[in-house]
Amino acid sequence: MTVKQLRAFLAVAQTLSFTQACERLHLSQPALSLTIKGLEEALGGRLLNRSTRSVRLTPEGESLLPLAKRLLADWDNTEEMLRQRFTLQLGSVAVAAMPSFAGNQLPSLLASFRRRHPGINVTVHDVINEEVIDMVRQGRVELGIAFEPEASETLQVDPLFMDRFVAVVPADSELADYRDLDWPRLLTQDFITLQRPSTVRRMLERRLGDAGISLAVAFESHQLTTVGRMVADGLGVSAVPSLCIEQMHELGARCLPLHSPIIERTVGVLSPGTGELSMAAQALRDVLRDGVAPPALAPSDARL
Secondary structure: OOHHHHHHHHHHHHHOOHHHHHHHHOOOHHHHHHHHHHHHHHHOOOOEEEOOOOEEEOHHHHHHHHHHHHHHHHHHHHHHHHHHHHOOOOEEEEEEEOHHHHOOOHHHHHHHHHHHOOOEEEEEEEOOHHHHHHHHHOOOOOEEEEEOOOOOOOEEEEEEEEEEEEEEEEOOOHHHHOOOEEHHHHOOOOEEEEOOOOHHHHHHHHHHHHOOOOOOOOEEEOOHHHHHHHHHOOOOEEEEEHHHHHHHHHHOEEEEEEEOOOOEEEEEEEEEOOOOOOHHHHHHHHHHHHHOOOOOOOHHHOOO
16 A cells, blocks of 8 residues: 555545545546556555435445545654654754753853754753763764764764863962963862863873873772862862863852963764764754854953
8 A cells, every 4th residue: 555545545445436536636537547446456455336316335445444544644644743753843862962061052052052052952951971981982962062982983973162270279379370381380280170081181191191290199989070079178279171261250269370291182973983973963053063163261260
């Protein structure tokens, strides 16, 4: 059976008139007759008894009628649902984002996306960088926002910006009066950072090791919020991606440019290497690529 054949049968069965069915379907009588004949041949028997004066359903035609109604209703509903998905009136998308992005830039980007596509549901997984990469690779989410992985052959990476690490110091400390800091001066204080296997922790240790600087850690935590609060309370200093500047300031710490060495890494939108994305995911990726601005220190953050 084809949809065209079922529509033709339903029109005749409901009107019991080939003439009226032709008007409803915008078909000629020969074309309608051939369509009904094709359906009957496909099923193996007559569905309609037709005379010069009347049209009647056979018992088999009677049994097909309610089924044809349900099939066509399901078809029309599916067709409309897909049309709305393709036009972004309906849909859903799951995205995983590292906490430094999820807690800072992502909300405003999602607000922009929501204004454009209010019918799209978005699920956000706020997870560490390594899990973002794993979730995209395993197909658990369509999009991820993370530092560009070193081995990305199975992923597509659309770079957003280069994120540079900044120093985080207590607002009332002597270090807060500097215009910028180098790593040797920063590490004269107790250092606070994320626990392993955090990408941030591993990146700092590797890059500083390459520069001949040993990273001695006094305090460590799983959450950047905790790190920022520890710094604000005077327990030590830290270094975080510039994505976290606003968050650190809200916690009461101060951020400063950090160099010698400069540590930076690309933040990008990750998607499956096949490039196959839903319309909703493509639309969200476009908003991310167009709306992300590289974080920067405000002039008031560097006072000397």
